[in-house]
Amino acid sequence: MQTQSLASQLLKKTLSDYIDESFLFVDPITNADLSDHCFSNSDTWLFKEMSCNGNQAYLWPTKPNKHYKNVVLFLPKSKEKAIWLVEQLKSFLPTKTIIYFVGENKGGIKSSAKLFANHLDKITKVASGKHCVLLRGELNDTQAQPYHFVESNYDVKGKTVKVASLPGVFSHKELDHGTQLLLENLPANISGKVLDFACGCGVIGSFIKKYHPACEIDLCDIDSLAVESSKQTLKINELVGSVVISDGLMKISSNYQWIFSNPPFHTGIKIDYHISERFIKDCKSVLTSNGRLYIVANRFLKYAQILQDHFNKVDVVAEDNKFKVYCAYNR
Ligand SMILES: C[S@@+](CC[C@H](N)C(=O)[O-])C[C@H]1O[C@@H](n2cnc3c(N)ncnc32)[C@H](O)[C@@H]1O
Known part of the structure; x- marks a missing residue:
């Protein structure tokens, strides 16, 4: 049985009163990350084979088909993949959609504001704890590249x-x-x-x-x-x-x-x-x-x-x- 990642523990502590069907969670780290009942009304965009307790789960390359107001991205290890994920979100979400991103200090979350500067405006820190930081920004209108191998x-x-x-x-x-x-x-x-x-x-x-x-x-x-x-x-x-x-x-x-x-x-x-x-x-x-x-x-x-x-x-x-x-x- 996998345990909840530290990032997911910070999300629960900070956002549990606000999470509803307007939230999309992207690329959780472990099977247990969204197992708490506070995540149960939200949807998930998965990038690996895992079980998921949320409402609706999509597995890439299938794209979610709703206009979520809030997206929460688990910062991946690869910086290139992090930018790629935000570009994928841009391909179906309108500008000004709120993007939260969360990750561990040792995974580079502290420098992620710079990483997303081309794609997100108004980046601010929301919370920190559990050796993690949670930030948020708004999707801007710069064009995202279509993905290629x-x-x-x-x-x-x-x-x-x-x-x-x-x-x-x-x-x-x-x-x-x-x-x-x-x-x-x-x-x-x-x-x-x-x-x-x-x-x-x-x-x-x-x-x-x-x-x-x-x-x-x-x-x-x-x-x-x-x-x-x-x-x-x-x-x-x-x-x-x-x-x-x-x-x-x-x-x-x-x-x-x-x-x-x-x-x-x-x-x-x-x-x-x-x-x-x-x-x-x-x-x-x-x-x-x-x-x-x-x-x-x-x-x-x-x-x-x-x-x-x-x-x-x-x-x-x-x-x-x-x-x-x-x-x-x-x-
Ligand atoms: C060290 S890489 C090797 C990749 C490739 N075979 C190569 O040599 O370039 C390990 C791979 O294991 C995959 N992986 C991680 N956890 C896994 C799991 N539980 N089941 C199957 N594959 C997993 C990763 O996605 C990654 O692609």
């Missing part, structure tokens, strides 16, 4: 793959070093059904499908921007694969000979090992017998122990001064 070309020891991504998606504009190490050390004999878990912009799954075309590739991620980026990555590489939005392996019903992942260890800005622990444990029931799980992880993370707790045989197949690539065998 950023395309990059990544090279892995002379083998290339194109990648399309949206702001805030992992490996956006630059291939992660750990992902690169995993791709450099893929086994030669990949075939059958393959899952790219926590696919981000789809670089691992697309690379595998491109260089092992006989395999059948599925990709999944909790984040709807990641899912749409992965679909676009497959498309620009002219590859066929299935991409699903899923929290962990919850929406995964097939069995796989291979699972590859650079798994997550953050919820919002907080380090959170539970997602990967749950994923590694659940992999056992999704892998075929003799199936293999390949993951890359920062050396400082305690994955060796977690893998050994659930698999009989675990090898380190590659490592450098920052990352290790593990292979776990399902017997």
Whole structure:
């Protein structure tokens, strides 16, 4: 059970007497963030797979279809995504709509007034507490850019793959070093059904499908921007694969000979090992017998122990001064 983020606790303390159906909450951090009854009459615009107790929930790319008077934005980790979210709001809300934004001091909320200066007028601080700040402004009439995917070309020891991504998606504009190490050390004999878990912009799954075309590739991620980026990555590489939005392996019903992942260890800005622990444990029931799980992880993370707790045989197949690539065998 996830707990309410600090940002959501400050919102409850400050706004609970005012929240009604004129409020839209955007991109909450945890499942519990809007669980208090004070949020129950408001609507939510979600950007990841999560349950939601509010009145009506929309999952991007579906847009809300009402003119809300008040919007509350949970400041995301990526500044580029924060601006992108405000631009998305501008595409369907009138000028002067009130936009609240809330976040933790260590997530950069204090400098967010500058971040939104092009899109919001009359920015003022409403409250602070719980190591967070709540600010508000009004949408101005400057034109927002329609969104587009950023395309990059990544090279892995002379083998290339194109990648399309949206702001805030992992490996956006630059291939992660750990992902690169995993791709450099893929086994030669990949075939059958393959899952790219926590696919981000789809670089691992697309690379595998491109260089092992006989395999059948599925990709999944909790984040709807990641899912749409992965679909676009497959498309620009002219590859066929299935991409699903899923929290962990919850929406995964097939069995796989291979699972590859650079798994997550953050919820919002907080380090959170539970997602990967749950994923590694659940992999056992999704892998075929003799199936293999390949993951890359920062050396400082305690994955060796977690893998050994659930698999009989675990090898380190590659490592450098920052990352290790593990292979776990399902017997
Ligand atoms: C380290 S990134 C790896 C992305 C991509 N595979 C790469 O290597 O560039 C981890 C990914 O995990 C996703 N994620 C976080 N929590 C998740 C969860 N509960 N279930 C599925 N995916 C999750 C994030 O959205 C992010 O895209």
